[in-house]
Amino acid sequence: MAKTEHSIHDKLTHLITNLWWSWQPDVTNIFRQIDPVLWSQVDHNPVLLLKEYPPDKLEQRARERMLHSSINRAYRRWLQYQQADDTWGGTHAGLLGHRPAAYFSAEFGLHESLPIYSGGLGVLAGDHLKSASDLGIPLVAVGLLYDEGYFSQRIDEAGWQQESYSEIDTATLPVQPAKSADGKTIVISVDTRAGKIYAQVWRVDVGRIPLILLDTDIEENSDEDRHLTARLYGGDQRTRIRQEIMLGVGGVRALEALGIHPNVIHMNEGHSAFAPLEIVRNRMKNDGMTFDNALRATAAMGVFTTHTPVAAGHDRFDQGLVEEHVGPLADELGLSTDALMGLGRVDPQNSGESFCMTVLAFKFSRRANAVSNLHGVVSRQMWAGLWPWRSEEEIPIGHITNGVHVPTWLAAQMRVLYDRVLPANWFLQSGQPEVWAGFDEVTPAELWETHLSLKNRLIAYSRMLLVKQAKRRGESDSRIAELNSVLDPEFLTIGFARRFAPYKRTDLVMRDAERFEKIINDADRPVQFIFAGKSHPADENGKAILQRVFKISQDSRFKNRVVILEDYDINLGRHLVQGVDVWLNNPRRPHEASGTSGQKVVLNGGLNCSILDGWWAEAFDGENGFGIGNGLIHVDSDVQDERDAENLHDVLVNQVIPLYYDRDDDDLPQEWIKRMKHAVRTLGWRFNADRMVMDYVNESYIPAAGGLSCDMKAMP
Numbered sequence: 001m002a003k004t005e006h007s008i009h010d011k012l013t014h015l016i017t018n019l020w021w022s023w024q025p026d027v028t029n030i031f032r033q034i035d036p037v038l039w040s041q042v043d044h045n046p047v048l049l050l051k052e053y054p055p056d057k058l059e060q061r062a063r064e065r066m067l068h069s070s071i072n073r074a075y076r077r078w079l080q081y082q083q084a085d086d087t088w089g090g091t092h093a094g095l096l097g098h099r100p101a102a103y104f105s106a107e108f109g110l111h112e113s114l115p116i117y118s119g120g121l122g123v124l125a126g127d128h129l130k131s132a133s134d135l136g137i138p139l140v141a142v143g144l145l146y147d148e149g150y151f152s153q154r155i156d157e158a159g160w161q162q163e164s165y166s167e168i169d170t171a172t173l174p175v176q177p178a179k180s181a182d183g184k185t186i187v188i189s190v191d192t193r194a195g196k197i198y199a200q201v202w203r204v205d206v207g208r209i210p211l212i213l214l215d216t217d218i219e220e221n222s223d224e225d226r227h228l229t230a231r232l233y234g235g236d237q238r239t240r241i242r243q244e245i246m247l248g249v250g251g252v253r254a255l256e257a258l259g260i261h262p263n264v265i266h267m268n269e270g271h272s273a274f275a276p277l278e279i280v281r282n283r284m285k286n287d288g289m290t291f292d293n294a295l296r297a298t299a300a301m302g303v304f305t306t307h308t309p310v311a312a313g314h315d316r317f318d319q320g321l322v323e324e325h326v327g328p329l330a331d332e333l334g335l336s337t338d339a340l341m342g343l344g345r346v347d348p349q350n351s352g353e354s355f356c357m358t359v360l361a362f363k364f365s366r367r368a369n370a371v372s373n374l375h376g377v378v379s380r381q382m383w384a385g386l387w388p389w390r391s392e393e394e395i396p397i398g399h400i401t402n403g404v405h406v407p408t409w410l411a412a413q414m415r416v417l418y419d420r421v422l423p424a425n426w427f428l429q430s431g432q433p434e435v436w437a438g439f440d441e442v443t444p445a446e447l448w449e450t451h452l453s454l455k456n457r458l459i460a461y462s463r464m465l466l467v468k469q470a471k472r473r474g475e476s477d478s479r480i481a482e483l484n485s486v487l488d489p490e491f492l493t494i495g496f497a498r499r500f501a502p503y504k505r506t507d508l509v510m511r512d513a514e515r516f517e518k519i520i521n522d523a524d525r526p527v528q529f530i531f532a533g534k535s536h537p538a539d540e541n542g543k544a545i546l547q548r549v550f551k552i553s554q555d556s557r558f559k560n561r562v563v564i565l566e567d568y569d570i571n572l573g574r575h576l577v578q579g580v581d582v583w584l585n586n587p588r589r590p591h592e593a594s595g596t597s598g599q600k601v602v603l604n605g606g607l608n609c610s611i612l613d614g615w616w617a618e619a620f621d622g623e624n625g626f627g628i629g630n631g632l633i634h635v636d637s638d639v640q641d642e643r644d645a646e647n648l649h650d651v652l653v654n655q656v657i658p659l660y661y662d663r664d665d666d667d668l669p670q671e672w673i674k675r676m677k678h679a680v681r682t683l684g685w686r687f688n689a690d691r692m693v694m695d696y697v698n699e700s701y702i703p704a705a706g707g708l709s710c711d712m713k714a715m716p
Helices: 008-015 019-023 025-034 036-041 046-051 055-065 068-083 088-092 120-135 237-257 275-287 291-300 319-333 337-343 357-363 373-382 412-421 433-441 444-472 477-483 513-520 540-554 570-579 597-603 637-661 670-683 689-706
Strands: 101-104 139-144 152-155 161-164 187-192 195-206 209-215 264-268 302-305 367-370 397-399 492-497 527-532 562-565 582-585 607-611 626-628
Touching: 008 046, 008 055, 008 068, 019 025, 019 068, 019 195, 025 036, 025 046, 025 055, 025 068, 025 412, 055 068, 088 120, 088 689, 101 120, 101 237, 101 689, 120 139, 120 195, 120 209, 120 264, 120 689, 139 237, 161 540, 187 237, 187 319, 195 237, 209 237, 237 275, 237 319, 264 275, 264 689, 275 291, 275 319, 291 302, 302 357, 302 689, 319 337, 337 357, 367 373, 367 689, 373 397, 412 433, 412 444, 433 670, 444 477, 444 492, 444 562, 444 570, 444 670, 492 570, 492 637, 513 527, 513 637, 527 570, 540 562, 570 597, 582 597, 597 607, 597 670, 607 637, 607 670, 626 637, 637 670
Parallel strands: 101 139, 101 264, 139 209, 264 302, 302 367, 367 397, 492 527, 492 582, 527 562, 582 607, 607 626
Antiparallel strands: 152 161, 187 195, 195 209
């Protein structure tokens, strides 16, 4: 029987059902070429794009743009990717083959068209899945499908952040209802004292990795529960605990309904820490185990990653909320309310202590890690009370430093340079240092010209966003015309984009307005800043910092050289990390657990200027960027802020700015370019999600799945 020849519309329809396309520059370029204007209007969502291009219309456009061979090649590559059996995971993670690792996270930042993320934690989770897919790791992910996602941000005329939400139509997303073996849509439920909460189960394919998402907006639920998964990090404490019991307990039940029985439970932050309780319940019910024995067996397969050294970042609930929502599960486990509360307390006997999800996660995992070396030190200090019989150095919290998914964050123009000087298929081995050695072969001129093209693209994009913002705020025609030429490609361009939280100190560089003005308006060596980021809706202090930055950007002394862009998301982040000269990061040490935005900048030839905190504390070698301060911490945070502001000014004035403007006869900043090349070669492999995931496999997943010996005395 002859094979059926699929049309190009069939092939693209097949491709867009899997987010693999999102980290394939040749595939995204196909969508862009089909209709560049529409591609931008639909926020790079190929599902929406194809809705406007039925088969006949697509066929005509493909002929006009000569896209047939590109589409066919992309489709063949996709099939080869799915069928490959020679992956790193196939060799090193075979133990997970029949019972995969299950990766739980409250958010996943995979692409701007799937808005179920808020920031760094979600983007890190998305990069984890993509690298696990590329490496061929047997892994399944679990999260929530937020009907309204995280908020959209607008900045009003007074500089105050305004939040808005819009409902997401699942028909426009690459999600499919998860089906049971008999073909029925899967709906699971979780019991609370107030009744059952139901959730439909959805599936998103991320390369080779299935991502399972739960959605409570179904008719079986009350109005309150239908809105439970509406917003990421929205609502009060009651909403938060209900979301987290759905993520943890509901997530395990969704996997069971799909016939997936994981060997490893990886909790990415404490939001999913109820998952092990459900596994304990199953072991007691199905295997006749006692609670204590089931706890030990479950903890042996538990892996926990803690992400924040900031106390406010660890969810805590009072006894009433815990009893209302976890009480029915505790009944099945044979636990009293006091015993249940004790699982979430550092001191189980302290009735005045609230229930902490991070504590619960530590108690149900034998392998716990922070996300950088310094964060490991801080975490062992923070949680030493869980192991009072151990010295601080013996606290069983290690570290696996975060990394970023190279194909996602590397600009297409820069990818051309990589392809020319690195080994064939280098991106399949990007976690190995020897693969990057060839980057020294890039000539200074071609690296600089590539960087300048990306910088020009960033500036053009920033101007477009600024004009849209100004029109929405009703600014004058003259101001809008002025914004069409704001920012100068010749000027040193410094980017700062992250959550507006007080400890991140977004406004540190402008602490002394007079000195800041001298830096900005130096006639011979001018500097310009691009800011972006959101403040949590409940963080009034963060909003006040954002407002200050906005007002500085409107000040006549800084206009056109200091700008703030609204609604920071993956797309805006992509433009920023690919186009800036310098990425500025100045948190109050040691509050930055890791940080990954600066790692994305490195890949694209930008240089970091950062406090020695998080990943930069173990990355900076004196020649691959710039370090602020000496890593010492003053006990008085006000003194520390003043000291860091002085150090930041000194580094900018005496190191960064002179080096950028020191040019040869060909107008090339040779010493600057030398640092760019050194940074890519020495940091690209280390702060890479492939290396990170391989570390998780070798240090956590395989030992947990294999039941290898671990110190049971470590249990709190």
